[in-house]
Structures are given as C-alpha cells and as structure tokens.
Amino acid sequence: MITLLETIMTKQEAKVRLEKLKKLINKYRYERLVLDKPIVEESVEDSLKKELFDLEQEWPDLVTADSPTQRIGGKPLDKFTKFTHPERMLSFNDSFDEEDMQVWQKRLERLDPSATKNGFYGELKIDGLAIELVYEKGLLKIGATRGDGLIGEEVTQNLKTVEAIPLSLDDTKRPVPDILVVRGEVFISHREFKRINQEQEKxxxxxxxxxRNLAAGSIRQLDPVITASRRMDSYAYSVITDVGQTTHEEEHDILKDWGFKTNPHNKYLKDLKEVQNFRDHWEKEREKLDYEIDGVVIITNENRMFKKLGVVGKAPRAAVAYKFSPRESTTKVEDIMVSVGRTGTLTPIAMLEPVNIGGTTVSRATLHNEDEIRRLDVRIGDTVVVGRAGDVIPDIKKSLTELRTGKEKVFHFPRTCPVCGEAVKRVEGEAAYKCTNQQCPAIKREAIYHFVSKSALDVDGVGPKIIDQLMDAGLLKDTADLYTLKKEDLLNLERFAEKSAENTIAAIQSKKKVSLDRFIYALGIPHVGSETAVDLARKFGSLEKISSASLEELLAIKDIGQVVAKSIFEWFQDKHHQKLLAKFKEVGLQVLKQESTQKSSNLKGLTFVFTGTMENLSRERAEELVREHGGDTSSSVSRATSYVVAGSEAGSKLDKAQKLGVKVLDEKGFLDMVS
Ligand SMILES: [Zn+2]
Known part of the structure; x- marks a missing residue:
C-alpha cells in the first residue's frame, strides 16, 4: 500500500518518524514478550512495523542495527541449555494485500526473471511457536526453540511430550540421513485450550x-510433566538437511514419509491468483479450524531459486507471511466531521487515511461523542488504533500520542448544528448533543434513510444515494413524499433508466400496506427499537390507539420505562408529527392492524434468541416468524430462553446457551418448528 506519508516526507521527517516508530514498537514488544502483558493487539505492532519497514525500504541508509525489523523473537532464558542453530532460523516479512504481493513478485523477478516461474507453495500460518528438531540416525536427539534465530534453547524433554513429533523416523519409504535437521511449529488447539482452562477454573x-502464550509457557516449562499434561500439537514444515529435495512441496512429502505430521491444507499454488484465492479462502474459513491462524506463508516452490534469491536483513527474499486483514490497525486522522442523526444527535466522525481492517477498507470511524474524544485525546493529525469487532462500525481504540509532531489540532465540538445552524443542546444525563430544530434537513434526511432501511420497511433498491438525489432535486421532503413519486421524477435523475425507475416505484408501492410494528419502528421515534415497536403493536393493536395513548397507558407495558414512555408520548403530541401521519393517510399508506399477522399460537410461551447468520432467513424475518406464531424473541440468552437458533459464525450466545443447557436449533430445525 502506498501511503500518502511516503510520498510527501522529507528525509529529515522520515528519520524522526522512524525513531518514534522504533521506540513505540519496542515498548509494545517489551510488554508482550518480557512482561507477558500485551497492551495492544499484535496486529497493531505489525502495522507499525510495516510502516517502519516501508520507510526503511525507501530510505535504506536510515536502517539501524537496533531496528525491530532486524530481529526475530526474544532472547533465550538462562534456565535452559542454549542451542546454536546449524543454519539461522529466519523470519518472514509481512505482506498485507494484493498490491504488496505484486510488489514482492516484481522485486523477485528483477533479481531473476524466472524467480516465480515454477509457482509457489502456500501454508497456513499457525499462531504457534517455531521449533527445530535434530535427529541422529533417525532418533530425536535435540529439540530447540527459535530464540533469536541464531541461538535457541534446548527443550528436548518437553518436545518429546508432543505426540505429533516422531521420536524415531520411518525409513521404509525413503532413507533417513545420519544427521537430519527439520523445522516445524508447536501449538495448542482451541479444544485443548478450552479443556485446560476448564481444569484451571475447577x-x-x-x-x-x-x-499461543499457553503454548509458549508450556514449551519453556522446566517440569516436563506439566508440559505433558497439556496436549500440544505440532506440524513439521521444512527439511534443512540436503536430501536432494528440489521443491518445497517435495519437502512436505518427504516429511510425511518419515512420519512427521504436516498440515493437510498446505498446497502448491501455480501463480499469484491462486495465492490470492488460497489466502482469501482461509481468511473466511479460519474459524472452522481447531487452531488459530493469522495468515498464510507463501514461498517460491523451487528450492534452488529460494537459495539463489537469498536473505535480506533477517528474512528470506523468497518467502512472505501474507497476513489476514487485522482486526485492529493504525492509521491517521485526517479530519473530524460531525454528522446529525435522525433523532438530531450530533456524532463526531473521524475521517481516516484509508486502511484495511478485517477485509474491508475503512476510511471513517465513529468517535461517539464529545466525552469520548476527550477520553481518547484524539486530535486531527494523530496516528490512531482503529478496530472493528464483528461487523459493527469501526471505532477508535487509542490515540498514539507518542507519535505526535506538534502540528496536531485539537477538535472543538460545535455548539450549533452543522447542517441547519440552530443551537444544539446537551441532553440531560447523556453525553450527546442534539439539534433541537425539528425541521432540520439533516434529521429529515436520516429519518428517510431509516424509514426505507432493511430493518424498517425494507424498500428494495432505495438507499441513501437515491434519497440524497431526490432530496437535492426537491422531490422528497419527508417520508410520506416517497409514495407520491412517479417514474418520470426518477428518470430525470442520474443513473436511472426506464426499467430501473419502474422497479424502484414498484418497490415503494409494494410497501403501501405495512404491519403496525414495522411502521412504528420505521417512524424513528427516539428510544423505540424493533422490540419496543412489537410490544406497542401487540398491546394497542392499531396506530390510532398508540398515537392517542396516555403516559400511564404506555407505562403499563412491561419493558417500557419512564424515558421510553415519555419519548413516545411526546413524539405523537408534536404537531409536525401529527401532520406527517395525516399525510401518510392522504397518500394511501395503510397500516395493518396487529391481529392480522398472527398465524398460529404454536410457539406460545416460548422465547427464542437468534445468533450468527442464517442461510435463508434474515434476522428480522426470523423474529417476525416467531411472533406470527405467538412466541417471543430476546436479544440475550438466559435460563428463561427456550431455544437459541444458531446460524453460521455463531458467537458467545451459543457458548452461553451450551453453558446454561438451553436447547440449540439450526436454521432447518427452526423452520421445521414454524412450518
Ligand atoms: Zn440541525
């Protein structure tokens, strides 16, 4: 990735940046390796190292011997016998995206035009520990850790406890040399990790x-009995001794013949396209493995070429660690903007130098509110840690204040609405500022976005882009206007042809009859989520009854408290909203009475919780199905939960269900129940 930084930096600026990066990387390394108390994800260190590496590539004379890119791992402890590796154990440079890989290939081809002619070998990069094994006349003599790459520690007794490591080799398929040096890795599977922790808890x-830390601790355990009690696993991946092997793929076959465990997913890859597919496949499927991987290792398949291309620094040129997109990364805050939501809430958004996180390019991250900006001390120009948990909006975890130049600007939260210019008010008891102008264009725009969104009326093909166009053209002032749109209105807009305009109008018109709960939710009343909307619809049955409900009546509903009741009551009292509801009637919108949606009471008394992604059903539709058959839904698992329905990539809710002994259904099992 070519960053803006590199192109505009002078040498002096690069030097200053290098020094700061090195200091910070070293601090994190110390906390993780020496103190065993990491304070940031390792991917944060990696992305800083990547920046350092790129800068050093550009300014090679600024590379110093103490640079973190010039070392591997930590120093050996004094407790074990030291072991000098017969051949230095190298580490790999990191690669993060397709472009990095292309740059890598070109670099190799500059050194030798046929560098990658014979393809690559791809291996899963297990988050474990590298080891070296020395066999004498077919018997395991020495097992060692990597240490600093030159000198490791002898942990033979401990490695002997790992069943996957052969103690004697099978020479029936092919001869074993008198002295054989092999490399591989040890790790602890997820299942074993869980078992050990359960035991610890007990x-x-x-x-x-x-x-990873548990595996590291177990390998450097002075008492092998403890090591043995933790069933570690191991894969071998490289033959150091020359036994006539010509490709890396062949090495794996040889290892297998001798009785080593090799990873069955590793494979030959013809070209970079196959490399990309291999990496993308495992990025998606990594959760299905019983061990942690953080990327793939790509190596030129031909051994002769691998040797010829040589070593730069402490890494071989002909291999890279092609990492998965990190779940956290570092980037720069280019600006801070404030957006106005549908309830008038002002949300500060950090505009970021684009960065890849979890497979998606992220260029903005929420800062939540003014207090959060202060707590994080984020300034415009800062380098920050950005993270993404699951599929939620990325947010800023940390500002790396150590990297400041002094040119960063403190952001001042506006006291007027950035859209309509009216004064903003801080809501009592909340951190948020709100625009108080009900006619604020920003509020209306967001309200329409919400109205058509998947979880509200789900109007197919109508999203923010089209809404922006329609509003800018003056064709749309509020949600009710959607229903008066004609094909001709759309044809005047960019991107619309006869057919697409027709489809869009049809999609809107198909939502002219809507269920009460969806409509209530689509109105965007503050504090009214989809579950509250359902409660209201069930209790009152019609829009008329809800809109004329008193505070007391609202409060009588289970799960509705003071704040929510007041919010609903005030929303319907507002003259602008009453006008809007009247307009909906005028344009022919029909809000169905609630009873009509109930199809059976098969699920009466049962509570369902959904987790993960289902193949055929959206979450909203699945919950609707439950209600149509008289059941209840909830967003959290408890002893009161009757069933947890788990789709793919189900998370902590599934674990909790298993812990509490709640019955778990898959999608098919659920559909069988409701059909
Ligand atoms: Zn405003």
Whole structure:
C-alpha cells in the first residue's frame, strides 16, 4: 500500500518518524514478550512495523542495527541449555494485500526473471511457536526453540511430550540421513485450550488468556510433566538437511514419509491468483479450524531459486507471511466531521487515511461523542488504533500520542448544528448533543434513510444515494413524499433508466400496506427499537390507539420505562408529527392492524434468541416468524430462553446457551418448528 506519508516526507521527517516508530514498537514488544502483558493487539505492532519497514525500504541508509525489523523473537532464558542453530532460523516479512504481493513478485523477478516461474507453495500460518528438531540416525536427539534465530534453547524433554513429533523416523519409504535437521511449529488447539482452562477454573487456578502464550509457557516449562499434561500439537514444515529435495512441496512429502505430521491444507499454488484465492479462502474459513491462524506463508516452490534469491536483513527474499486483514490497525486522522442523526444527535466522525481492517477498507470511524474524544485525546493529525469487532462500525481504540509532531489540532465540538445552524443542546444525563430544530434537513434526511432501511420497511433498491438525489432535486421532503413519486421524477435523475425507475416505484408501492410494528419502528421515534415497536403493536393493536395513548397507558407495558414512555408520548403530541401521519393517510399508506399477522399460537410461551447468520432467513424475518406464531424473541440468552437458533459464525450466545443447557436449533430445525 502506498501511503500518502511516503510520498510527501522529507528525509529529515522520515528519520524522526522512524525513531518514534522504533521506540513505540519496542515498548509494545517489551510488554508482550518480557512482561507477558500485551497492551495492544499484535496486529497493531505489525502495522507499525510495516510502516517502519516501508520507510526503511525507501530510505535504506536510515536502517539501524537496533531496528525491530532486524530481529526475530526474544532472547533465550538462562534456565535452559542454549542451542546454536546449524543454519539461522529466519523470519518472514509481512505482506498485507494484493498490491504488496505484486510488489514482492516484481522485486523477485528483477533479481531473476524466472524467480516465480515454477509457482509457489502456500501454508497456513499457525499462531504457534517455531521449533527445530535434530535427529541422529533417525532418533530425536535435540529439540530447540527459535530464540533469536541464531541461538535457541534446548527443550528436548518437553518436545518429546508432543505426540505429533516422531521420536524415531520411518525409513521404509525413503532413507533417513545420519544427521537430519527439520523445522516445524508447536501449538495448542482451541479444544485443548478450552479443556485446560476448564481444569484451571475447577482447581481455582488462573485462566490463560490465549493459546499461543499457553503454548509458549508450556514449551519453556522446566517440569516436563506439566508440559505433558497439556496436549500440544505440532506440524513439521521444512527439511534443512540436503536430501536432494528440489521443491518445497517435495519437502512436505518427504516429511510425511518419515512420519512427521504436516498440515493437510498446505498446497502448491501455480501463480499469484491462486495465492490470492488460497489466502482469501482461509481468511473466511479460519474459524472452522481447531487452531488459530493469522495468515498464510507463501514461498517460491523451487528450492534452488529460494537459495539463489537469498536473505535480506533477517528474512528470506523468497518467502512472505501474507497476513489476514487485522482486526485492529493504525492509521491517521485526517479530519473530524460531525454528522446529525435522525433523532438530531450530533456524532463526531473521524475521517481516516484509508486502511484495511478485517477485509474491508475503512476510511471513517465513529468517535461517539464529545466525552469520548476527550477520553481518547484524539486530535486531527494523530496516528490512531482503529478496530472493528464483528461487523459493527469501526471505532477508535487509542490515540498514539507518542507519535505526535506538534502540528496536531485539537477538535472543538460545535455548539450549533452543522447542517441547519440552530443551537444544539446537551441532553440531560447523556453525553450527546442534539439539534433541537425539528425541521432540520439533516434529521429529515436520516429519518428517510431509516424509514426505507432493511430493518424498517425494507424498500428494495432505495438507499441513501437515491434519497440524497431526490432530496437535492426537491422531490422528497419527508417520508410520506416517497409514495407520491412517479417514474418520470426518477428518470430525470442520474443513473436511472426506464426499467430501473419502474422497479424502484414498484418497490415503494409494494410497501403501501405495512404491519403496525414495522411502521412504528420505521417512524424513528427516539428510544423505540424493533422490540419496543412489537410490544406497542401487540398491546394497542392499531396506530390510532398508540398515537392517542396516555403516559400511564404506555407505562403499563412491561419493558417500557419512564424515558421510553415519555419519548413516545411526546413524539405523537408534536404537531409536525401529527401532520406527517395525516399525510401518510392522504397518500394511501395503510397500516395493518396487529391481529392480522398472527398465524398460529404454536410457539406460545416460548422465547427464542437468534445468533450468527442464517442461510435463508434474515434476522428480522426470523423474529417476525416467531411472533406470527405467538412466541417471543430476546436479544440475550438466559435460563428463561427456550431455544437459541444458531446460524453460521455463531458467537458467545451459543457458548452461553451450551453453558446454561438451553436447547440449540439450526436454521432447518427452526423452520421445521414454524412450518
Ligand atoms: Zn440541525
């Protein structure tokens, strides 16, 4: 990735940046390796290292011996016998995207035009520990850790406890040389990690944070009995001794013949396209493996070429670690903008130098509110850590204030609405500022976005882009105007042809009869989510009854408290909203009475929780199905939950269900129940 930074930096600026990056990377490394108390995700370190590496590529004479790019791993401890590797254990440079890979290939081809002619070998990059094994006359003599790459530690007794590592080799398929050096990795599977932690919990011991640290601790355990009690696993991946092997693929076959465990997913890859597919496939499927991987290792398949291309720094030129998109990364805040939501809430948004996180390019991240900006101390120009948990909007985790130049600007939260210019008010008891102008164009725009969205009326093909165009053309002032749109109105807009205009109008008109709960939710009343909308629809049955309900009547509903009741009551009292509801009637919108949606009471008394992604049903539709058959839905699992319906990539809710003994259904099982 070519960043803006590189193109505009002078050498002096690059030097200053390099120094700051090195200091910060070292600090994080110390916390993680020496103290065993990492304070940021390792991917944060990686992305800083990547920036450092790129800068060093551009300014090679600024590379110093103490640069984090010039070392591998930590120093050996004194407790174990030191072991000098017969051949240095190298590490890999990182690659993060397709462009990086193309740059890598071109670099190799400059050194030798046929560098990658014979393809690549791809391996899963397991988050474990690298080891070296020395066999004498077919018997395991020494097992060692990597250490700093030159000198490791002898942990033979401990490695002997790992069943996947052969103690003697099978020479029936092919001869074994007198002295054989092999490399591989050890790791702890997810299942074993869970088992060990459960045991720890039972015995009142401390719970381990992640499998990698546990594996590291187990390998460097002075008492092999403890190591043995943790069933570690291992894959071998490289033959150092020359036994006539010509390709890396062949090495794996040889290892297998001798009795080593090799990873069955590793494979030959013809070209970069296959490399990309291999990497993308495992980025998606990584959760299905019983161990953690953080990328794939790509290596030129031909051994002769691998040697010829040589080593730069401490990494071989002919191999890279092609990482998965990190779940956290660093980037720069270019600006801070304020957006106005449909309820008038002002939300500060950080505009970011684009960065890839979890497979998506992220260029903006929410800062939530003024307090959050202060807490994080984010300034315009800062380098920040951005993260994405699951599929939620990315947010800023941390500002790396150590990297400041002094040119960063403090952001001042506006006291007037950035859209309509009216004064904003801080809501009592909340961190948010709100625009108080009900006619604020920003509020109306967001209200229409919400109205047509998937979870509200779900108007197919109508999204923010079209709404912006229609509003800018003066064709749309509020949600009710949607229903008066004609084909001709759309044809005047960019991107619309006869057919697409027809389809869009048809999609809007198909939502002229709507269920009461969806309509209530689509109105965007503050504090009214889809569950509250359902409660209201069930209790009152019609829009007329809800709009004329008193505060007391609203409060009588289970799950509706003071704040929500007041919000609903005030919304319907507002003259602008009453006008809007009248307009909906005028344009022919029909809000169905609630009873009509109930099809059976098969699920009466049952509560369902949905988690993960289902193949055929949206979450909204699935919950609707439950209600149509008289059941209830909830967003959290408890003992009161009757069923948890788990789709693919189900998360903590599924774990909780299993813990509490709640019955779990898959999508098919659920559909069988309602059909
Ligand atoms: Zn405003």
């Amino acid at each position: 015995n009142g011991g401390a719970v381990y944070a992640n499998p």
